[in-house]
């Protein structure tokens with residue numbers, strides 16, 4: 001049993017994925033923890049039901065859950081995705097494994113994970129959860145927090161330490177930004193995303209559930225992750241101006257028949273139109289700031305500190321990893337909050353900014369892929385070189401999603417690899433084109 005800390009009072013703002021797991025970690029250390037969440041309690045409210053929004057959980061998120069014995073539930077409810085299933089324009093699909101047998105991602109439901117984490121926190125005697133408490137102001141010196149409760153009355157609470165796990169539009173971060181020399185930058189990308197449900201067909205999955213489905217179409221892309229209820233949650237990524245051009249039902253069908261033809265019968269035309277017309281277009285933002293703490297009073301992490309575009313599937317994974325890493329510093333500094341906060345900001349900043357950059361690079365790269373063929377070639381080359389030199393060549397995506405290697409070390413170790421990959425991909429690309437030309441000439445000569 002951890003030595004009893006002087007029952008310091010901790011206020012966690014935000015009961016999302018990072019905040020809820022953070023409460024389990026800090027509650028298990030003996031702190032008096034209060035979670036303040038602006039939304040209604042998702043465990044009882046049906047307000048946020050319906051959309052089984054899912055996420056790819058990989059090694060970093062799993063390791064954070066494992067540390068507090070919460071990995072079992074995701075392994076039971078999550079759906080293993082051992083590879084990608086690429087959909088070509090002609091409807092042909094190709095499977096590319098993520099790695100050796102047993103190396104897979106999990107498709108998990110965001111709301112199920114969030115509920116399970118809140119329940120695990122709530123079960124701790126020294127943790128209390130206050131929903132419909134929206135932070136509106138914070139007095140850093142006196143570590144006092146002002147909340148709007150149930151959208152009406154204001155309430156002020158005190159704490160010894162404040163954690164900002166209130167997501168990309170964090171009020172904790174905004175309050176610190178107003179009063180201290182916090183470096184901050186944000187970037188919205190010109191793409192938006194729209195989630196579309198692909199329902200089961202005759203009670204079965206409409207597609208193979210053992211994979212992360214991708215329709216890479218240069219400026220557009222659609223991906224699909226399987227759900228427990230045998231549906232898929234698909235996410236369509238497109239420039240806002242393209243979304244704006246699709247106005248009528250006919251526009252929707254014409255667009256999908258042109259860009260994602262095989263998906264139309266999988267969705268069903270009527271359902272596709274209904275989903276497309278009903279669901280909103282979300283925006284994607286990348287946020288960097290430094291440092292993440294103030295003295296020994298406030299620290300913020302997860303999306304509040306480093307929101308990223310989702311093109312590496314690492315936002316939640318890195319947020320959960322933040323919780324595990326901060327807890328490691330509390331171990332190292334024997335619960336000295338000031339030292340732990342300082343160490344966290346110092347060591348985590350470079351890694352968080354690196355994964356933000358990697359995700360943005362992936363976004364740009366996905367747009368430059370000429371077709372699903374180049375995506376395919378790239379992934380096959382990755383896997384071939386890893387098979388050839390398993391200890392020297394480890395694909396970047398493998399280190400990001402299947403190891404706990406600090407993100408900045410992933411970049412340092414794969415820098416030289418990228419050069420090889422690009423060259424080999426170009427050669428393969430050239431080779432296949434020239435082989436194609438030779439073949440075409442032979443056939444032409446034969447037919448003359």
Ligand SMILES: Cc1cc2nc3c(=O)[nH]c(=O)nc-3n(C[C@H](O)[C@H](O)[C@H](O)COP(=O)(O)OP(=O)(O)OC[C@H]3O[C@@H](n4cnc5c(N)ncnc54)[C@H](O)[C@@H]3O)c2cc1C
Nearest residue numbers: 014016017018038056135166167302303313314315316317
């Ligand atoms: C389209 C898309 C796909 C994604 N796919 C993946 C994926 O496959 N894998 C992955 O790892 N990540 C993915 N992500 C990223 C992931 O969703 C986020 O990184 C993750 O949710 C961050 O968790 P968090 O707890 O830091 O913030 P959040 O999940 O945003 O939680 C913040 C919480 O704080 C509450 N809150 C906000 N403001 C206040 C306030 N003022 N007072 C009180 N409470 C407040 C909110 O209600 C919320 O409950 C994706 C993101 C998008 C947009």
Ligand SMILES: COc1ccc2c(c1)CN(c1nc(C(=O)N(C)c3cc(Cl)c(F)cc3C(=O)O)c(Cl)s1)C2
Nearest residue numbers: 054055056084212214223235310311312313397401
């Ligand atoms: C719920 O919404 C979303 C949205 C985007 C993502 C996820 C979930 C999960 N994502 C993962 N990306 C990788 C990865 O490393 N790369 C290079 C990829 C990058 C893109 Cl954009 C892609 F489509 C496939 C791969 C791939 O390799 O499978 C993983 Cl590994 S998991 C992206």
